Amino acid sequence: MTERDTYIENMLLELDTLNDQLSALEARAAHAHQEVRQACKGELARLRVLSDEALQKWDAMKASGEASWHQWVPDMDRTHDAFFRAFHHLKARL
Numbered sequence: 001m002t003e004r005d006t007y008i009e010n011m012l013l014e015l016d017t018l019n020d021q022l023s024a025l026e027a028r029a030a031h032a033h034q035e036v037r038q039a040c041k042g043e044l045a046r047l048r049v050l051s052d053e054a055l056q057k058w059d060a061m062k063a064s065g066e067a068s069w070h071q072w073v074p075d076m077d078r079t080h081d082a083f084f085r086a087f088h089h090l091k092a093r094l
Helices: 003-030 034-063 069-093
Strands: none
Touching: 003 034, 003 069, 034 069
């Protein structure tokens, strides 16, 4: 397996894990008190947007060739980190 394939596979695994945890967090928020649910509603929507952005970048990186995939890594890492931080920030609040 090439370095590219390993990176792409690992990033998808991380994104899938975060998305699964996000779904669980949304379920927890649905059972929270009304005030908490309202406060988290916007943050949950923002997390879904970050998730969609990360998956779109992952798709583009996956479609890139062996020679050009490295140019996607910094942007993919930034997007992943933003999603990860926002997720854990909201998780700590619930």
